[in-house]
Amino acid sequence: MLSKRIIPCLDVRDGKTTKGIRFKENVDIGDPVDMGRYYYEEGADEIVFYDITASSEGRDIMIDVVSRVAETIFIPFSVGGGIRSLEDMRRVLLAGAEKVSVNSAAVKDPEIISRGAEAFGSQCIVLGMDVKRVMPSAAIPSGYEMVINGGRTDTGLDALAWARRAEALGAGEICLNSIDADGTQNGYELTLTALVSEHVGIPVIASGGAGSIDHIYEVLTKGKADAALVASVVHYNTFTVREIKESLHARGVKVRMTW
């Protein structure tokens, strides 16, 4: 049977990795190619590189990072951030990424999902979702609303309805980030994760809130996630990917133990 995946996420700006705490106060902590290699050797099952660059020079630097990563690690990795067109997708995939993730651009133009899936295959297209908890209403019955632009803009879209629509459009996977939990290290948003995971037929990667191995265990079991994204806890060496996997394995979660 499939193993649950542990996926370190590296935020990259101008060719350097950073970690955003609630999308603010980014701190440089290293070189993305070296860090990618480090996590590959530590047993990461996949790696996400998230481009938070605003400038077009920065985008070109990112493409260079992607091609160097592709020569260095031999597991799948995905690239998100600033993907707005088929051409953006093509550049990243040609540079060697396995998957691209679209977030704000898909909210503004949902057809980018279907066009991407048609051009490159559903397995390449990850829908990134930033979600916050709200009072359930007629427009947002699940009580979870999609937000974009790094959490600054409400969309009025129900997160669960959006996840199902994206699946129908051809998204191959969902990376589900809770804005409320992100950066808190108080645990993933289990209710949200289980809700989405139970209502879509594509894998769900839980994101936001990991502070302990217990949190990861909970989101992969109670939260029904197929994979867990980790950032600060591994970047700041609270524990290593290897320690996460050893602990999960000991608790009966199927994870990949040789690499």
Added chain:
Amino acid sequence: MIAIIDYKAGNLRSVERALRGLGVECRVTQDRAEILDADRVVFPGVGAAGRAMADLRQLGLDRVLRQVLKDGRPFLGICLGAQIILDRSQEDQAECLGFMAGAARAFSASLSSRRDERLKIPHMGWNSLEIVREHPVLKGVAPEDEFYFVHTYYPEPASDTHIVTTTDYGIRFPSVIGRENLIAMQFHPEKSGRPGLTILKNFCEWDGGHAQ
């Protein structure tokens, strides 16, 4: 020299990079003479069976590949390349290459695990192999090693003697198949870390024979 067959089907560069990383000389090519001249051939592919077959035929590569196989050179199919070597595929109802009797089949949409959880399609992520019969390209692969899969269809040879490994995803499906100088795997060895690179390295050293 290893020829990596280029027929517009998906990410060929990852196979090239993995082989280069192993220090193996290889070239992504659709040139018939170059393919016929290669010591061995890697046949990768991501995408849909119907389109892939149309592109192969248009490039005249179906006949070239048949010749490579007939000449006894080691031939490695990967992912879609492990499906369209069969007679046909349920995907697009495509007539395929027929290098091995059998068909590519779709996972049922209602698969469930032994614990009765609904299984998601495509089968995407890391899974292990149960070795049904030993094969030189699997030398050094341990039972706990896992490989990266992403697929909706799987190869089903007509003869069980062509099944080299199986993998469990609600059903046991053939994950490595082979006969004579042909070996093909549904997962991506180029994206499967050290165990995957071991398989690629074994393939590069394999003479196409079956002797143990």
